[in-house]
Amino acid sequence: MITTSSKLFYGLGAGSLVASIVWFIANDGGSIGSVALLFAAMSLVFLGAIASFTRDGHVLSTDTASHASSGAAQRGVRNSIWPLGTAIAMGFVVVGLISSPGIFKVGIGLLIAMLGEWMIQNWSERGSSDAAYNTKIRDYVVHPLELPVGGALLLAVIVLSFSRIMLSLSHSAGPLVFAVAGAVILAFGTLVGFRRSVSTRVIGAICGVALTALAGVGVATALDGERPELTKAAEEDHFAHRPCGEEEEEADENASQSVSAKSSVQATVILEGGMLYAEVDGFEGAQQSITLQRSNPSTILFINRDAEPHRMVVKYGKVVEDLGGGVERETELEACTSKVEQDGQQAVTLTVPKPSYASEEPFEITVPGVEGTKIDLVVP
Amino acid sequence: MAIIERPSAEIAVAGAAPSGVKPSEALGVFKRPAASTSWKDWLVTVDHKKLGIMYGVAAFFFFIVGGVEALLIRLQLAGPEGKILSADQYNQMFTMHATTMVFLFVMPMVSAFANYFVPLQIGARDVAFPRINAFGFWCWLFGGIFLNTSWFLGGAADGGWFMYAPNSSTLFSPSHGIDFWVLGLQITGIASLTGAINLIVTVLNMRAPGMKLMRMPIFTWMTLVVQFLLLFAMPVITVALFLLSFQRSFDATFFDVAAGADPLLWQHLCWIFGHPEVYILILPSFGIVSEIIPVFSKKPLFGYPIVAMSGAAIGFVGWGVWAHHMFASGLGPVSVAVFSMATMAIAVPTGVKIVNWIMTMWGGKLSFTVPMLFAIGLVVQFTIGGLSGVTHSVAPSDTQQTDTYYIVAHFHYVLFGGAIFGLFAGFYYWWPKIFRKQLSESLGKWNFWLMVIGMNMTFGPMHILGLQGQPRRMQVWTEARAGEGFFNIGFWNRIASLGSFILAVGVLLFIINIIYTHKSKKVAIAPLDPWDARSLEWMTANPPVEHNFDSIPTVNNLDEFFHRKYAEDPNTHEVRQVATAEEVLAELNAHPDEHIHMPSRSYWPILVSLSLPIICYGLIYNRLLMGVGAAFLLLTMFGWAMEPSTAPDDDFDPPAPGEGGGHTKELAPLG
Amino acid sequence: MNKSPRRRIMAAVGLMAGLVFLAGCAKDAPQDTWQPAGPNAEQIDNLQQPVFLVAGIVGIIVFLAVAFVVIRYRDRGQSIPEQTHGKPALEVTLTVIPVLILIGVAIPTAGTIFDLAKTDDTEMVINVTGQQWWWEYDYPSTGANAESYGVVDPIVTSGQLVIPENTKVLLRVTSRDVIHSYWIPKLNGKKDGVPGRVHLLRLEGSKPGIYAGQCTEFCGLSHAYMRMETVVLNRADFDAWVANQLKPYESPAEGTLAAEGESLFIQQCSRCHQVNGLTNADGAPIIAAPEQYMVSGAAPNLTHLMTRNTFAGAAWDLLTPECRDDVWNANTEEFGARYLAGVSAECLNQKDLREWLRNAPEKKPMYADPTKLQATDGKYRGMPALGLTEDQIDALVAYLLERK
Structure with missing residues (x-):
């Protein structure tokens, strides 16, 4: 035909x-x-x-009555958010073209998604004359993509926002906020559990507001940056061993909090009354000499009982690197705490590669600014 | 696929709402699987009884795997400077022996019993979350298979089941074995957690009318306690495993001393999980023998409330004793003293149970069937294990015994002589319930005695070996340090190795018994109530129908079934039978419930759990594969979330040819 | 043997039913935990023997009760018993009895725990450092060590820990890589060496002799070969031992096989193994660099190898079996002299030492295959095969024999 x-x-x-x-x-x-x-x-x-x-x-070109009643003919156009979404995506594409490829890629992705959604909604509207049924077949086709992706995005927003907030809060406020937030969520859940009559609309609204607030605070804190200790830690490569560098101007009062391994240090070095002495597990009384095993990561704790802030410096020889072509480079080996306030403490973990008798210079622990007192380091 | 256009004939008037056609409610991607009798039904089932059987069969398979590993270990140690296994193989062998026995045999075997019998014992039709139940099973199975594929992919984990840091880091264990171990246990851990929540909800919410908590059978009680232990213990090991896998896969430094970490962190996490785990393994067996001893003594459990509460007490105190595994780890005298005292305290509720079992038998009418023999075997052997436990709760004494064979002897008496004997008692006791036939009693007695002799010959001498100073986890022992005379290490090592093979023959007899019972025409179908039992699971057909009970019984007594069969004269205390089991059942089924509502089969549990090993292989070998697995996981989770737990009639596959399925419809409007 | 009655009771009750063990005068394994040879181990033994006894008695009572019930109440056609659920008074009694027993055990336990942790009466301190798969002992040259025992320079040794008799020695136990555990059963219980931590363990021997032990915390591939021995010497012998350890190095005489061995040692072995006093052609001291080649950053110091009776993490003896028995079985008076004699050419266990030098990883399982070191950045765990010829091994053995 x-x-x-x-x-x-x-x-x-x-x-x-x-x-x-x-x-x-x-x-x-x-x-x-x-x-x-x-x-x-x-x-x-x-x-x-x-x-x-x-x-x-045509359903049946000859059967005009049925044709008039077919789904496609009865198509009911529903509200659609996709034209708006497509326009926004276009905006992203244009802005991205001008500014950064990242935004451009997001725009392209968004554009494909919006057009896809638009197409499927359009298709579904021709499904039957029953708008509810049409919505259902649309959902049936797109939900398997929409919901997992949407859920993943939602989770990402929550996790990212929450982590930004926790990273910017101070050391003491963090646990408090964490506990309170947990309690509030639990209480809210319990409340909803006991009052089943609350409509889902109300719960949805509350969750929506909470989510928006979380995301808002998250963005704000992300712009504000992490708490100072963390920023500093990142600059210093997270407290990894580093050259001592210049002595700081002021004591880092937060640093004492980072000491947790007090019970298992090789030695505790104490500055008190202008004198430096060590307490070593297993040895009675104040020691002026510490024996450390070679090649063994050892932690030494420094406690400052002096009114002035001080730092402890451990010198343990030097390494000579052969750079090839007869060129050698000598590096002094030393480890320092950062400046410790009165009654503060700081630990330093060091690994001594060579025995002390192999070095011409003595291995010793000193405190700059306090003369005439030191602790010998013996590495057999 | 009829979604594009519907038949116009069904739409009567243009523009009007359609009449006669209801759009389908079903939203799954697949049609729901219909009931069938083929093997495929086992893949999609959500029936707690089928899942219980699958748990049991798979766990028994892993029992054989773990047993072969144990035999190889014993062969290696039968003589000095053993040559059967290399050091590397030996380390893998004992790591996987422990892992397999704990995570892939005893725990899932307990799940098997709990799955099958807890709903029956409390008069429920299924567990609270049937699909999650299926999901848990598949997670555990895939996790276990994943874990064991490491044997073929460069070697299994070699750090011991306790996996102490820093020996577990890539620096000291460069093969992928530990990665497989960490991820495999992570997957099986999901099974334990979901199973725990499921059974807790089931026991708390789904008991038959009249079944108060203090009328629950003791097995259900112990299962409940164990599920709470799991609920709180699994998160700890999960955290520990995450730390370890981040250390291994993403260069984290949680246990790296040079970065300021303290390796004892791992030990604390490991044992905060690990000690409750011991009770997770043993309490269900306590529950099983607490069912069996009253049945074969014809007396109720002596001090039922005390037995139940001592189980709960063990569950609580079990959280406060973890550091007794670390008496040599340098905790300091105060911690050592506290944990030493707490450990002694836990001996009290454990001792109470032994006393109560003996008192149950006291004055009874004992018949020594095979389940009863295994139960008495548990009482005796667990007592030895418990008493040797008391000797090393004395911390200074423990510093001499820990990490020697004395400890190996101790926990094998507890876990083999206790937990596994309890499980075997359960096999024999409940076999006719599940499989209609009673296992042969005469073969069963051979099985029992060989296992008793083998078990004591294997693990008894280990007390001597340990006190003579033979450490655990040693690939070889040397003649130079074996000593001479009666207590020399060489002789007792040989005895232990010999015993292990007798034990293996005992276990083999169990398998032979199964085959004989089910192949032989001479073994008749067991009667409805072969043991004259006491609890609700016997008050239904053998095996139970899919919905368990035609009519849910109302419970008036502890040991309800017994009280329906027997009446006790209040004055003379004379007990006489008033009804047979068949009569009780007939009376119960005289008025079957209408509208029995059973959950529908589903493809999703197996599919969701299948994505987990894919992700894990991806993590080890190729991050792209991980992405594929994650996408698969996301999609299958969505499919599950959209699926109603009970399907409407129009959402089923047509039945296979030649089978009359329950739910069929020729045309499903939505794909 | 004063322990035998107790042991008989224990053997009878604690072990398999029906078997009664007669202890007799059996010479038990060297790591027997029930034969203390020092006050710390004795204290543990005195605590645990009564506990074993009580546990045994409780066990017997339970078994008798089970046996009685099983025989007395078996089904002989008696009527179904009364369906009683228990007797509260009986239950409370049977709960209180174990509580009382355990309180009786708990009190002395707590006392002993704190007693064993005491360190304020220490007379000598030794650092004990574990690594895969051997122990290093270093004697700090400070405090009482220097003042009373003449350790004026640090002593670094391995294989055998040498301590003076009747002296409260405090070990500071730690590790360079994974967790190990130091255990000399006849002298004290075990204590883990955990990297980054220092754990204190008291050791005191009341009779000269060699006491065997073994690493008891699983520490990887060669865990079974990580053994240790502690040597207790009387005071005079110990002083002689210290003096010998601090003796200056003597090069072998020119032109001897040992001199050949020395240059080979400098070439091949001194990369990792320190021999104090060894100098190169310019007269500069040779400092080994195990930190460049080993994961643990350490290798045994071989300065006085032949004063020890063991090598390779105490896994093998440097003495032939006959000479070893001579030392181990020597009576208290002669022991010191025999031990201090060290390893002579006639007594040297040539077989194991040569096998070790020929191909160490074949003898003791180690991660020392140069082709499989990606995970460790090219560093070894254990000694690699050096590919020495038989002539070279002869020279090395000759050189090592002079390291006394």
Whole structure:
């Protein structure tokens, strides 16, 4: 049967066929153009055949009554957010083109998603005359993508925001906020559990407000930056061993809090009344000499009982690196605490590679600014 | 697929709401699987009884795997300077022996019993969350298989099941074995957690009318305590495993001393989980023998409330004793003293149980069937294990015994002589309930005695070995330090190795018994109530119908079933039978419940759990594969979330040819 | 043997039913935990023997009760018993009895725990450092060590820990890599060496002799081969031992096989193994650099190798079995002299030492295959095979024999 649209396809197909022949003759046997036109002709004829077979997609062209009542004819257009979404995505693309490739990529992704959603909504609206059913088939097709992706995004927002907030809070406020937030969520859940009558709309609204607030605070704190100790730690490569550098101007009062391994130090070095002495597990009384095993990560704790802030410096020889071509580089080995306030404490973990008798300079622990007192370090 | 256009005939009036056609409620991607009798049904089932059987069969398979590992260990140690296993293989062997026995045999075997019998014992039709139950099983199975694939992919974990840091870091264990171990246990841990929540909710919410907590069978009680222990213990090991996997896979430094860490962190996490874990393994067996001893003594459990509460007490105090595994770790005298005292305290509720079992038998009418023999075996052997436990609760004494074979002897008496004997008692006791046939009693007695002899011959001498100073986890022992005379290490090592093979023959007899019972025409179908039992699980058909009870019984007594069969004269205390089991059941089923509502089968639990090993292989070998697994996980979780727990009739696959399925419909409107 | 009655009771009750063990005069394994040879171990033993006894008695009572019940109440056709749920008074009694027993055990336990942790009467301090798979002992040259025992320079040794008799020695136990555990059963219980931590363990021997022990915390591949021995010497012998350890180094005579061995040692071995006093051609001291080659950053100091009776983490003896028995079985008076004689050429256990030098990782499982060190950044755990010829091994053995 030759239906309306199939006539168009057949016509275009025939035209392409003619054009192909003309091209072939006009171009003296030039094949590429004519093959392309021939291919177009075949495709168009094929499409025409499909149009014929499906009778132009009419339910029953002859049954006009049924046709009028078909889903497609009864299509009910629903509200759609996708045109707006597409426009926003376009905005992202344009802004991205001007500013950064990252935004551009996000825009492209968003654009594909929005157009896809738009297309599927459009398709679903032709599903039947029953709007509820149409919504359902739309959901049926897109939910398996929408919900997991949406859920993952939601989780990402929550996790990111919450982690930013926790990173910016001070050392003491953090646990408090954590506990209170947990308690509030638990209480809210319990409340909802006991009052089943609360409508989902209300709960949804509360959750929505909470989420928005969380995201807002999250963005604000992200812009504000992490708490100072963390920033400092990051600069210093998270308290890893580092060259001592210049002595700080002021004591770092927060640093004492980072000492947790007090019970298992190799030695505790104490500055008291202008004198330096060590307490070593297993040895009675104040020691002026400490024996550390070679190659063993050892932690030494420094306690400052002096009114002035001080830092402890451990010198343990030098390493000579062969840089090739007869060039050698010597590095002094030393480990320091940062400046410790009165009655504060700080630990330093060091590994001594060579025995002390192999070095011309003595291994020793000193406190700059306090002269005439030191502790010998013996590494057998 | 009929979603594009519906038949126009069904829409009567243009523009009007359709009449006659209700859009389907079903939203799954697949149609729901229909009931069938083929093997496929086992993949999609949510029936607690089928899941229980699958747990049992798979766990028994791993029991054999773990047993072969144990035999290899004993072969290696049968003589000095053993040559059967290399040091590397030996370390893998004892690591995987312990891991397999704890996580892949005893725990899931307990799940098998709990799954099958807890709903039956409390008069429920299924567990509270049937699909989560199925999910838990598949998680555990895939986790266990994942863990064991490491044997074929460069070697299994070699750090011991306690996996002490820093020996577990990549520097000291460069193969992927420990990665497999960490991730495999993480997956099986999901099973334990979901199972725990499921059974707690089931026991607390789904008991039959009249079944107060203090009328629950003791097995259900112990299961409840164990599930609470799991609920709080699994998160600890999960955290520890996460720390370890971040250390191994992402270069974190949680246990790196040079970065200022303290390796004892791992030990504390490991044992805060590990000690409750011991009770997780043993309490269910206590529950099983507390069911069996009254049945074969024809007396109720002596001091039922005390037995139940001492179980709960063990559950509580069990949290305060973890550091007794660390008496040599340098905790300092105050901690050592406190944990030493706490450990002694836990001996009291444990001792109470032994006293109560003996008092139950006291004055009874004892019949020594195979389940009863295994139960008495537990009482005796667990007593030895418990008493040797008391000797090393004395911390100074423990510093001589810890990490020697004395400890190996101790916990094998507790876990083999106790937990596993309890499980075997359960096998024999409940076999006719599950499989309709009673296992052969005569083969069963051979099985029991060989296991008793083998077990004591294997682990008894280990007391001597330990006190003679043979440390654990040693690939070889040397003649130079074996000593001479009666207590020499060489002789007792040989005895132990010999005993292990007798034990293996005992276990083999159990398998032979199963085959004989089910192949032989001579073994008849067991009667409805073969043991004259006392609790509700026997008050239904063998095996129970899918919905367990045609009519949910109302419970008036502890040991309800017994009280329906027997009446006691209030004055003379004479007990006489008033009804047979068949009569009790007939009376109960005379008025079956209408509208029995059972959960529907689902594809999702197995699919969701399948994504977990994919993610884990990805983590080890290729991060891209991890992404694929994660996407699969996300999609399958969505599919599950959208699926109603009980499907409408139009959401089923057509039945397989030749099978009349329950739920069928020729055309489902939504794919 | 004063322990035998107790042991008989224990053997009878604690072990398998029906088997009665006669202890007799059996010579038990060297790591027997029930034969203390020092006050710390004795204190533990005095605490645990009564506990074993009580546990045994309780065990017997339980078994008798089970046996009685099983025999007395078996089904002989008696009627179904009364369905009683228990007798509260009986239950309370049977709960209180174990509580009382345990209180009786708990009190002396707590006392002993604090007693064993005492360190204020220490007379000598030794650092004990574990690594895969051997122990290093260093004697700090401070405090009482220097003042009373003549340790004026630090002594670093391994293989055998040497301590003076009847002296309260405090070990400061730690580790360079994974967790190990120091255990000499006849002298005290065990204590873990945990990297980054220092744990204190008291050791005191009341009779000269060699006491065996073994690393008891699983520490990786070669855990079974990480053994140790503690040697208790009387005071005079100990002083002689210290003096010998501090003796200056003597090069072998020119032109001897040992001199050949020395240059080979400098070439091959001194990368990791320190020999104090060894100098290169310029006369500068040679400092080993195990931190460059070993994961643990340490290798045994071989300065006085032949004063020890063991090598390779005390896994093998440097003495032939006959010579070893001579030392181990020597009576208290002769022991010191025999031990201090060290390893002579006739007594040297050539077989094991040569096998070790030929291919160490084949003899003791170690991660020392140079092709499989990606995870450790090219560093070894244990001694690699050096590919020495038999002539080179001869020279090395000759050189090592002079390290006394």
